[in-house]
Amino acid sequence: MKNEDISRRSFLKRLGIGGAVLATPSLVSCGSKDSGYTPEDGPIPTDKMTLRENPNTHDKVSILGYGCMRWPRKTVKNDKGEDEEVLDQDQINKLVAFAMEHGVNYYDTSPAYCRGKSEEATGIALSKHDRKKYYIATKLSNFSPTTWSHEAGVEMFENSLKYLQTDYIDYYLLHCIGQHSQTLDGQPLNGMEALHARFLDNGMLDWCVEQKKKGRIRNLGWSYHGDVEVVDYLLKLHDEGKYHWDFVQIQLNYIDWSHAKEVNEANTDAEYLLGELKKRGIPAVIMEPLLGGRLAKVPEFVAKKMYKMRPNKSIASWAFRYAGTFPETLTVLSGMTYMEHLEDNLRSYCPLEPCTEEEVNMLYQAAVEILKNPFISCTDCKYCMPCPYGIDIPAIFAHYNKCVNDDHYNHTQEDPKYREARRAFLVGYDRSVPKLRQASHCIGCGECKSHCPQSIDIPRELHRIDQYVESLKTKQ
Amino acid sequence: MLKTIRRVLAFFVFVLITLMFLDFTGTVNHWFGWLPMIQFIPAVLALHVVIVIALLVLTAIFGRIYCSVICPLGIFQDIVAHFHVMTHNRFAKKKHKYAYRKELPVIRWFFLCLFVVLFAFGVVSIAALIEPYSAFGRMATNLFAPLYGWTNNGLAAVAEHFESYAFYSTDVWVKGGVSLLVSVITLVVIVAFAFTGRTYCNTICPVGTILSVVSRFSWFKVQVDESKCNKCGQCARSCKAHCIDSPNGKIDYSRCVVCGNCLGKCKQGALKYTHKRLSAGVSVETTEKPADEGRRAFLIGAAAVTVGTALAQEQKKVDGGLAAIADKKIPERAKRIVPPGAVSLEHLAQHCTACQLCISNCPNGVLRPSTDFEHLMQPEMSYERGYCRPECNRCSDVCPTGAIRLVELPEKCSTKIGTARIVAENCITGSGVSCGNCARHCPVGAITMVKFGDDENAVASPVVDPECCIGCGACENLCPVRPISAIIVDGIEQQRTI
Numbered sequence: 001m002k003n004e005d006i007s008r009r010s011f012l013k014r015l016g017i018g019g020a021v022l023a024t025p026s027l028v029s030c031g032s033k034d035s036g037y038t039p040e041d042g043p044i045p046t047d048k049m050t051l052r053e054n055p056n057t058h059d060k061v062s063i064l065g066y067g068c069m070r071w072p073r074k075t076v077k078n079d080k081g082e083d084e085e086v087l088d089q090d091q092i093n094k095l096v097a098f099a100m101e102h103g104v105n106y107y108d109t110s111p112a113y114c115r116g117k118s119e120e121a122t123g124i125a126l127s128k129h130d131r132k133k134y135y136i137a138t139k140l141s142n143f144s145p146t147t148w149s150h151e152a153g154v155e156m157f158e159n160s161l162k163y164l165q166t167d168y169i170d171y172y173l174l175h176c177i178g179q180h181s182q183t184l185d186g187q188p189l190n191g192m193e194a195l196h197a198r199f200l201d202n203g204m205l206d207w208c209v210e211q212k213k214k215g216r217i218r219n220l221g222w223s224y225h226g227d228v229e230v231v232d233y234l235l236k237l238h239d240e241g242k243y244h245w246d247f248v249q250i251q252l253n254y255i256d257w258s259h260a261k262e263v264n265e266a267n268t269d270a271e272y273l274l275g276e277l278k279k280r281g282i283p284a285v286i287m288e289p290l291l292g293g294r295l296a297k298v299p300e301f302v303a304k305k306m307y308k309m310r311p312n313k314s315i316a317s318w319a320f321r322y323a324g325t326f327p328e329t330l331t332v333l334s335g336m337t338y339m340e341h342l343e344d345n346l347r348s349y350c351p352l353e354p355c356t357e358e359e360v361n362m363l364y365q366a367a368v369e370i371l372k373n374p375f376i377s378c379t380d381c382k383y384c385m386p387c388p389y390g391i392d393i394p395a396i397f398a399h400y401n402k403c404v405n406d407d408h409y410n411h412t413q414e415d416p417k418y419r420e421a422r423r424a425f426l427v428g429y430d431r432s433v434p435k436l437r438q439a440s441h442c443i444g445c446g447e448c449k450s451h452c453p454q455s456i457d458i459p460r461e462l463h464r465i466d467q468y469v470e471s472l473k474t475k476q
Numbered sequence: 477m478l479k480t481i482r483r484v485l486a487f488f489v490f491v492l493i494t495l496m497f498l499d500f501t502g503t504v505n506h507w508f509g510w511l512p513m514i515q516f517i518p519a520v521l522a523l524h525v526v527i528v529i530a531l532l533v534l535t536a537i538f539g540r541i542y543c544s545v546i547c548p549l550g551i552f553q554d555i556v557a558h559f560h561v562m563t564h565n566r567f568a569k570k571k572h573k574y575a576y577r578k579e580l581p582v583i584r585w586f587f588l589c590l591f592v593v594l595f596a597f598g599v600v601s602i603a604a605l606i607e608p609y610s611a612f613g614r615m616a617t618n619l620f621a622p623l624y625g626w627t628n629n630g631l632a633a634v635a636e637h638f639e640s641y642a643f644y645s646t647d648v649w650v651k652g653g654v655s656l657l658v659s660v661i662t663l664v665v666i667v668a669f670a671f672t673g674r675t676y677c678n679t680i681c682p683v684g685t686i687l688s689v690v691s692r693f694s695w696f697k698v699q700v701d702e703s704k705c706n707k708c709g710q711c712a713r714s715c716k717a718h719c720i721d722s723p724n725g726k727i728d729y730s731r732c733v734v735c736g737n738c739l740g741k742c743k744q745g746a747l748k749y750t751h752k753r754l755s756a757g758v759s760v761e762t763t764e765k766p767a768d769e770g771r772r773a774f775l776i777g778a779a780a781v782t783v784g785t786a787l788a789q790e791q792k793k794v795d796g797g798l799a800a801i802a803d804k805k806i807p808e809r810a811k812r813i814v815p816p817g818a819v820s821l822e823h824l825a826q827h828c829t830a831c832q833l834c835i836s837n838c839p840n841g842v843l844r845p846s847t848d849f850e851h852l853m854q855p856e857m858s859y860e861r862g863y864c865r866p867e868c869n870r871c872s873d874v875c876p877t878g879a880i881r882l883v884e885l886p887e888k889c890s891t892k893i894g895t896a897r898i899v900a901e902n903c904i905t906g907s908g909v910s911c912g913n914c915a916r917h918c919p920v921g922a923i924t925m926v927k928f929g930d931d932e933n934a935v936a937s938p939v940v941d942p943e944c945c946i947g948c949g950a951c952e953n954l955c956p957v958r959p960i961s962a963i964i965v966d967g968i969e970q971q972r973t974i
Contacts, residue, residue, distance in 0.1 A: 069795075116794035382796035389956050390801040427644040431636055435862075436801050443904070443911040443956045463916065474867045 041312075044343060048350040049103030052330050054283055056246045057218055059135060059170070061331045063324045064349045065106035065285065066099055068122045069113045069381065070335035087114055087121045095342055096125035102346050105134045106331045108285075109164070110175060111156055112141040112383070119163035127165045136164055137171035137285070139223065140208070142198050143383075143451065145184040153204040157211070171285075172208060172217040173249060174199050177234065178226030180450045188450070191227025195234075209243065219246035223287065225453035228268040235276055247330060248277055249285040253295060254322050254363040255370060256288070263291075263377045266455030274328055283330035289323035290316055290334065292379025297405055299373065302366045309362065316341075317348040318355075322363055325354040373404045376461050377454045384448035384458055392437040393448060393458055399432040400465050410468075413475055422472050429469065439466040478736035478749050482544050490551040496874070497616035497836045498624040500646050505837065505874055512833055512876035514546065515609040516683045521600075521827045522878030535687050539694040542687060543677055543733040549608035549666065550677055550733065552615075556670035557716055573713035574673050576721045579728055584678070584685045591682040598822075601852040604829040608681050609876075611662050613831030614853065618659035621836050622648050647841055647861065655832070655845035655853045673716030678731040688730035695751045698732060698739065700725045704746035711738035711747055804860035805959040813857040813947060813967035815843060816864070816891040817872035817883040820970045827879035828854040834871035834880060840864065842949070843871060855880075857893070859949035859965065864893070866919050866948070889919065892974050894947025894965040896922070896940045902962035905937040914938050914951035914963050923951060938963065943974065 050063040072095075074088040096107075109122045119138060126134060138160045142153055161167060181194040189197060199205045211217045222245070224231055237243045251260075252270035260267035277284050290296055296316040298306070303315055310317075323332040332349075336342045355363070378397035387393055403409045408421040408428075415421075429438065444459040452458055493511050495504040512518060519527040531542055543550040564572040587606060594603035604610045625648035632645035650656055669676035677684040702725050712722040715738055719731040739747050811821070815834065818824040830853035835843045841861030845853040855871070857864065869888045872880045883891060896914075904911050915923040915938055922944035925936035938951075940963070947965045955961035 112794045115796045385795060386797040386799045388799055390799040392798060423641050427641045430644060437798065440917065440954055441913070441956065443909070443913045444916075445909050445911065473865065 041347070044102055044346045045350050046102050049346075050324065050349055050352040051103075052283070054219065054247065054330055055281060057170075059219075060105075061135060062103050062105045062349075063329070063331055063352055064099075064104050064320075064345050065108055065137075065331035065333040066096070066104055067287070067333040067335035068107060068109035068118045070337045071114050071118060071121055072337050073114075087117050089121055089124060092121050093125045093128065095336065095339065096122075097128070098339065099336075099342060099346075100129050100134065102350060104346075106137065106171075106333075107134060108137040108171075108333050110139040110141045111160060111163075112139075112143065112175070119160055123164040123166075131166060135170035136166060137173065138164065138169055139173040139175035140199070140204060141175040142204075143175070143181070145182070145197075148197055148202060150202045150204060150207070153202060154207065157208075161216075168216050168218060171219045171221065171247060172211075173220075174205065174208075174222035176225050176453055177222045178224045178228065178230040179453060180226060180455070182450050191230045192233065195230050205243070221245050221247040221249065221282075221285075223249035223285075224268075224273070225251065226266055226455055228272075231268070231273065231276070235280065238280060238282075245280075245282050247283045247285055248273075249287055249333075250274065250277070251288040252284070252286045252323055252326075252329075253289050253291050253319055254360075255291060255295070255367045257364070257367070259367055259371055262371050263375075264454055264456065267377075274326060278328050284326070284328050285330050286323045286332040288379055289332050290319045291377070292381065294375065294379075294401060294405075295319040295370075298366065298370055299405065299407075302369050305362060305366065309359065313348075314344050316344060318359075318363060320345055320348040321352060321355050322360065324349065324352045325360070374409070375401050375404055376456060378456060379454060381453060383451045383453055387442075388445070388447055389441055389443060390437055391439065391442050391462070392433050393462070395433045395437070396439050396462065396465060397456075399429055403428065422475075426469070426472055439463070439469065442466065478734070478739055482541070482734070482736055485545040486551045486554065489545055490548055490555070493548045493612075494616055494620065497613060497833060498621050500625070500628075500837070500839060502837065502839070502870060505870070509874060512609070512831070512874065515876055516542065516547075516686070517604075517607050517829055518609060518831070518876035521829065522876065524878075532687075532690055535690045535694060537695045539697055539729065539732060539734040540684070540687050540691045541734045543674075543684060544735050547608050547612075547683070548616075549612040549681075550674070552612060553666060553670035553674060553676065554716075554735070556667050557673055560671050574715050574718055576712045576715070577718040579719075579731060580679050583680070584688070587680050588682045588685040598826050599850070600826055600828060601830050601846075601850070601854050604831075604853075605658070605662075606680055606682060607829050608677075608683055610829035610831035611666070613833055613836075614655060614659045615663050615666075617832035617836040618651070618656045619663060649841070649861070651835055651843075652845040652847060652853070654847045655830075658853060673718060674731070674733055675718070677733065678717060678719075691732065692730045694729060696749060697729055697751075698727060698734065698736075698747055698749050699753070700727065701746045701748065704744045705742075706744055706746075708743070710741045710743070714738050714741045802958040804953075804961065806858050806860060807952075807960050807964045809964065809966050811894075811967035811969065812846065812848070812851075813894045813949075813965060814971075815855060815857060815871045815880050816869070816888045816893050816971065817875075817880040818893075818971065819881060821967070822969075824854060824879050825851050827877050829877055829879075830854050831876070833874045833876065837870045837874050839868060839870060857949070857967075859953040859961075861953075863949035863953040864947075887973065890946065890973050892946045892968065892972050894945075894949075894967045895942045896945050896947065896949075896951050896963050896965050898938055898940060899960075899962050899964060900937070902957050902960070903937060904957055904962065905935045908935055910935045911956060912936065912938065913954050913956060917950045917954050918945075919948060919950060920944050920946055922946070946974065 051060040052063055053060055072088045072091045073085045075083050075085055078084040107122055107126060109118045111119055140153060140156060142148055142156060147153065147156060160169065177195055178191040179194060180191060181189045181197065183189065208217060208220055212220050222234065234245070238245050250270060250273045252274065255263060256267065256270045258269050258271050260269045274284055298315055306315055306318055320332060320334065323329060334341070334345050336345060376397045378394055378401070380394045380398060382394055384393050403425050406424070408424040411418040411421045439462040442459055442462040444463065446459055448458045489511065492504060492508045496508065496512060499505065513524065514527055516531055519531070535542060561572045591603050591606065625646050628643060629645040629648070632643040635643040666676060705725055707723055709722040712720040716735065717731045717733055719728040720738060736749065739749060814821060814824045830845065832845065834855050835845060840863060842857050842859060842864050843855045844858065846856045866889050867885065869883055869885055872882045900906065912925045915925050922941045923938050924941070926939050927934045927936045949965050951963045952961045952965050955963050
């Protein structure tokens with residue numbers, strides 16, 4: 001974006017223009033520039049959503065799935081008169097109603113999302129619609145060792161039913177298999193050990209299978225991040241007929257397809273994962289198609305290429321079309337906070353125009369270009385939060401990634417852009433993250449590390465950013 | 477003409493000096509840092525002989541123009557008086573007028589003597605209460621700067637909306653209750669005096685009294701041409717210094733601040749600002765009642781110090797949210813910490829007029845006015861909001877009195893102003909949490925993390941090398957233990973380079 005580097009004078013000038021615009025609101029057109037669409041594109045069709053069939057229950061699932069991890073929030077006063085952030089239920093109802101109207105029928109939530117408030121809010125919004133017209137996906141999110149007992153696991157499931165105002169779950173997932181964890185006394189567990197502790201040794205997996213027989217769970221599967229041996233192990237159990245996986249949720253986008261290791265050592269290429277699922281005919285639910293929003297804003301010359309090929313289509317639309325192009329994809333999850341996001345995605349999927357070979361090749365080239373930038377692969381999932389020392393980890397990474405993307409990172413002092421980049425990084429840092437929540441306060445306790453599904457070495461990255469900030473501050 | 481020149485000059489000087497106190501970006505200081513240096517008392521304290529002599533010579537030639545165009549407090553009073561007269565003329569039936577009063581030499585000299593005596597005994601901070609430049613500085617820092625900061629923050633919020641980095645927001649905080657109180661009292665007293673013209677400058681101000689000695693005999697002065705004067709008294713009515721005795725055709729040059737207001741008023745052309753002797757002005761002895769005076773109550777806030785506790789770590793069950801962060805509190809320090817370049821506690825105490833310029837310029841929220849009676853409102857350091865950063869020497873750069881001597885950056889980074897001490901029982905490593913944030917941020921590498929005992933898995937604890945430590949406070953500020961850090965910096969008597 002060009003307007004980041006406006007000078008003080010042109011800023012003041014713009015301020016004047018802004019005032020003039022405010023004074024004459026009738027002259028301003030309301031075309032939503034965010035999504036790149038103008039009113040000429042016409043209304044979004046309500047009957048054109050691409051559907052994919054689940055081979056097990058023959059559900060016709062919409063290719064766009066609603067991720068309920070990033071519901072809109074608003075600030076209200078609590079009893080003590082303090083500001084408090086809560087989910088904006090009215091807005092959520094509106095989003096869900098609009099999505100339902102346009103054929104979105106897959107809603108993916110978890111007991112952990114939105115500080116534990118997502119299931120309830122999703123339940124309220126969905127209860128206004130016919131239960132037969134949508135599918136609910138939720139998870140056994142027993143991350144804390146205090147919830148590893150059988151009783152706690154069962155309680156978590158029953159609570160999900162209660163909050164979601166239903167008596168069955170269409171898609172139930174073992175949340176985040178492959179992820180490292182640690183016991184109550186701080187002993188680290190690798191992916192396999194964590195799998196045993198969370199789902200196998202306590203009999204929770206068997207209990208879920210039982211529930212499936214009772215019809216309280218219609219499809220059983222898992223989502224994966226981390227150690228790939230856990231995937232291989234679970235698929236082996238599938239092959240041996242010990243368990244049957246109705247679906248599997250994986251991270252897929254044009255970067256993770258074959259460069260997952262470059263983004264993050266701990267990740268696994270989507271190419272491998274999808275291949276394994278294809279062999280067994282297991283449908284894939286796609287998460288992080290946009291890499292936590294990072295693929296919605298790509299380096300300028302990549303964006304130019306995209307606009308050239310499909311004028312008027314958003315950058316994000318490429319990532320969504322890409323994820324939907326695979327026939328194994330059951331649905332593509334998107335955590336849509338704002339109506340504009342939802343509208344843009346609906347445009348991409350009503351109906352889906354699969355990517356051509358030429359387009360896919362362009363995306364893979366773009367992936368190589370994007371990877372040249374030293375991004376941190378944070379997807380803003382907030383699993384690491386709250387940090388016991390009050391650090392706002394996702395906000396720090398988001399600011400850092402923004403600066404990397406805007407070419408405000410790592411200029412030498414000789415570089416003519418240095419001063420401007422330094423100011424943008426430092427001033428923007430204080431704006432995005434309050435001083436007390438910045439990386440300098442990270443003591444490196446490592447509490448966050450095991451929670452990160454992207455296996456980012458959070459303390460190390462925070463210390464690296466802190467050192468960078470320090471170097472900017474000491475060099476004028 | 478004289479009045480116009482005076483007004484233009486005064487306007488620029490006033491705006492620039494005020495901005496020195498308000499501008500947190502350091503830009504004004506970069507270009508006009510010399511303005512505070514040419515203030516009389518700061519120049520005396522800094523032993524800037526050349527400046528002091530220049531100011532005296534200036535007065536000997538032109539009279540007390542110092543009071544009209546250089547002294548910010550004088551200009552401030554002119555501004556207040558101007559608006560007072562304007563509103564008076566608009567709303568009152570009779571036009572506003574000043575009148576001739578006799579000089580009050582006893583009071584003048586009493587205050588000057590008091591000032592000198594306090595100085596001689598090293599109680600500079602108390603003496604400075606009536607010193608014009610620092611009195612103005614305190615008002616600017618405590619009363620005007622917050623307004624400026626809030627305005628800036630408003631603009632920054634708008635700038636953020638436009639994704640512009642032209643403005644950035646700054647912390648606005650009360651730097652000290654006592655100094656705020658003193659500033660409010662000063663403002664009230666000064667405004668009250670200003671309603672009567674230049675009474676403060678001619679009865680209390682020590683600089684005014686010193687300059688009056690010279691200005692009595694100044695080369696250029698406003699003179700009455702007796703041959704033209706019809707004793708109408710217009711000049712006396714416009715004289716805010718109350719120094720024109722119109723019926724007798726005499727002007728008290730010890731009090732005239734050469735504002736030029738009278739020159740334009742005289743319809744007869746009998747008043748001239750010239751070096752040619754038209755008639756001899758005589759200063760008049762007097763025994764009038766002293767101006768009212770009531771002042772200063774001191775409160776010493778006792779900082780309630782509580783024992784620091786490590787943060788309770790909650791079991792994480794759900795995603796998102798931010799843990800609450802308790803504000804840091806000022807710890808009990810063995811000795812106070814003063815900025816690098818202050819040489820020693822004593823040197824600062826004896827040279828600082830408590831003008832607050834360093835305090836309002838400190839970009840890291842480290843400097844604040846002392847509440848201690850002996851060093852009232854002189855700067856001292858504490859690290860709850862930030863620490864003394866290696867790339868900054870703003871305080872020593874702006875100090876007009878030499879109380880904080882100029883230290884270049886490399887030298888500043890090796891100037892020892894204090895020593896960190898670890899309060900082991902509060903340190904988070906004691907409860908088995910691996911930390912080391914102090915060691916990681918120490919700019920001089922004075923902190924080492926050491927594993928005590930033979931246990932391989934033990935958590936390393938910090939140890940400070942007092943010989944290396946410069947006392948910058950990075951460790952104290954970034955210590956995760958709140959509200960009182962587990963590592964505390966104590967000041968030292970005499971600063972030294974290591």
